[in-house]
Amino acid sequence: MKAFDRILRNGRICDGTGNPSFHGDIGISGDRIEAVGRLDAAQAAETVDISGLVVAPGFIDLHNHVDHGILAYPDANSYIMQGVTTSVVGNCGLSMAPVSDAHREDVRDYLKPFLNKKHPYSWEWSDLSGFFSCVEQSGTIQNLAPLVGQGTLRIAVKGFDPTPATGDEMAAMKKLLRAELENGAFGMSSGLIYPPGSYTGTEELQELARVVASFGGYYVTHLRNEGDRLIESVDEAIAVGEASGVSVQLSHHKAAGRGNWGKVNATLRIMEEARARGVDVTCDVYPYPAAMTTITSLLPSRALEGGIGAMLARLKIPEVRRELADEIWQGRMKEENWIRGIGWRNIVIAESRVEPRYAGMSLEEIIKERGGSDPFEAFFDWFLEIHGEATMVLFGMDEADVRTIIAHPLSAVISDSWVTAPEAGGRPHPRGYGSFPRLLGKYVREERVLSLEEGI
Template sequence: MPQHFDMVLKGGRIFDGTGNPSYVADIGITESRIARIGYIEEDASEIADVRGFAVSPGFIDLHNHSDHTILPFPDAENYIMQGVTTSLGGNCGISMAPLSADFCKLTRDYLSPFLHPGYEYGWDWKNTGEFSRKIQENGTTQNVGFLIGHGTLRIAVKGFDRGACSPEEMRKMRALLDEAMEEGAFGLSAGLIYSPGSYASEEELSELTARIGKIGGFFALHMRNESDQLIESVEEAVRITEKSGAALHISHLKAGGRPNWGKVHGALAVMDEARARGMNVTCDAYPYNAGMTTITALLPPWTLEGGVNALLSRLGDPDSRETIIRDLREGAVGFENWLRNIGCSNVGIAACPSARRYEGMTLQEIAREKSPEFHEGFLNWLIEVECNATMVLFSLYEDDVDFVISHPLSCVVSDGWITSPKAGGKPHPRGYGTFPRFLARYVREKRLLSLEEAVRKITSLPASIMCLKDRGMIREGFRADLVVFDPAKIRDKATFEEPHQFPEGIHSVVVNGRKVVSGGCLTGARPGNVLIKGEYSLESS
């Protein structure tokens, strides 16, 4: 009996996500799944002629901060227009849950640089399950999953206290982690340059990753240092995880600052050795030579003990101020000193909600307005804007980016968040351009890897790290998350000067069997689901 399909994509070249050679075939979609791959003669409610186009699984962004802004921007247009059909939030130790009654205010301070200013979040969830349901009810165009951030977890138990965790505090953290994993989190993330993540010892992290090893999931780590201590930091990551049985995923692998350029080779060699011993180690990278983060990452970690208000009073106190400036000038143990590594002219302000005029200026230009002495000017400005700003750091070496991106262990990711042209500011262009840029610049122009291999790095590789059961490949029975693009024309348009620009060369995007981009434009459909580890999604579980 002839089968009826809801949609047939006719005659596209299939890049199935595995890295296997591409081929031409039709794809028949019924409801949310790929029903058939081959030559399809039967009727369909919608037939799209995609001859001459590539058809790949929807791109999966394993390193994303979408959880912070998905409530105000459920359409995720900056990602959907790139072909990203699934993103994983909660990276770098920074997740929206859990929220404890004791320290909710501190968690909100911790998250505030990443949130959309002016949006009323409500803060009416306590854990990952409640947060997931809120997202699902609000509607989402993309599929989204979450990691539990170690920083958020630690604040929920201990606030911004710097001390080691007591056995009772460790027990509480383990219980909250177990609860989050039961509610469908994909693993644990940590950000060891951010307070309070930076206060954690190796033992604390080992104990938590051991839980992950037992119950499944992976450990995504923004390492303690990505510049002069890069190799030592990869070794620490391996030590933390090796005995636990958890898969280790090193986030945004890079070597920041000119004296450290080239160290990514040594870093990947340490990872290759760990793999040879049997460890499951992977990493990710974004296709740009600049990173982005919150402005307080420039300060020594001790300054953030007690949260942002405590930091602001230290910035105003002459004695603490003197110590801060000394640490900034001379460095301190355990402090990744970006200002010293790359210089203030290589730090650009991305967003500064309280004073938009600073957006796009370098820190050097801003500090000069405030004082003839750079550090005095910088700290005065921090007080003025209450430390609420994000920055772009131009710190990476092109050859390093090429090397990491083309290494078989790396996924290509954005490390961005959901935004919109309406949101303004100067966010890192990766939020709009990562995936088209990877395919245009690194595959088509530089020819560093084949299109098949490139598609694998943004589909089946991240899907396998997340243990997704039915996404990341074009297979009969898998979810119909698909991107149709022109390999000769796909390119990013977003720049540091003009970041809010959609890419070119993407014909259509399908999420769970429904078109979300058609003819290069958003359709407005919101077929996305919150993904639950071990289940298919919140909707189908």
């Protein structure tokens, strides 16, 4: 008679394939599942009765930024507690490598607002293997599947230079990308709202995507615009897939800003049409109608040319302030225009390293507290005071759109957060703790947008 170390008895088993769930037992020895089914006759050192409970494989989070906090919180409790055992990291163009000697400071400054301040990052690594050996030493039990961030890749070759890549620069980027893919990276991500992703033209992306395709990797993209130019941005992502043959995943799909609500019906149709033409395109979505990112995304990306230091110096010049304010207020900004699209009131500070008391305050409240007649002047003064270092939550999506995307078979639910812990402080987006419980509680159990099997 078979003996296991442990048997979970009488659970409802969802195997993660989407197949119908069934009641049964699970036999485990060591760290392996050895048998699934009716194990009535089997013996075990320990038997756990899980009647009335569902048992499922550890969840795979296809899009998060766990790499940005894992050295500070190697136990990754905020992820383990929501069922996630595997995280795809390096998203939105923001991977922790490759890093070049020439631009080590650039990438360090750039990723600083995303990184947990508890850990002193040495930035001594030059490639993903180097970074992940630090992660391995931390003893984490979270499985991490790395992507190469196109932003980080471009910084390694040309810093924050906004000009198109020359032939030599292109060759240098492809060489670094190829090395990372040979070493096991799963593909490449881009973050086309974040410089230098935003400086990158479609053709440059296509050329890099060809390298990714040749390794059977995939291309994940934070679109150039998720608001007024959402449709064009989806078209661009699909064009990258079409030109290079790479599989495409649209990151945290949404329509930002009230005027764009409902556009996801069109984008999902565009994806279906592209698939019919042979482009392998899918999307992911976090189960909340609010977004979160760094406050530098409120400005046109040209404000960041030359890096964070150059941006802060520039924001002291009255004419620059006036130009930026006009560009935002008159709706001429290329990137999504959160200030105009959702208003100061719906932008809430999550964390401000320099001045923690701003966490939880909206920009409207901050501007009001500072007084003066021009909200942009007050905003820029505040921005300089905190050195442009803060994260924010943006209340800018429609709940109906979130539901539409979750219900669509081409989407996967993700968290898009980083590992954290209560001691980290701030008022972070709840997705860092609650994405998968919310999927199963709200969208599966309460609203029945998906069946339990589909949800899992």
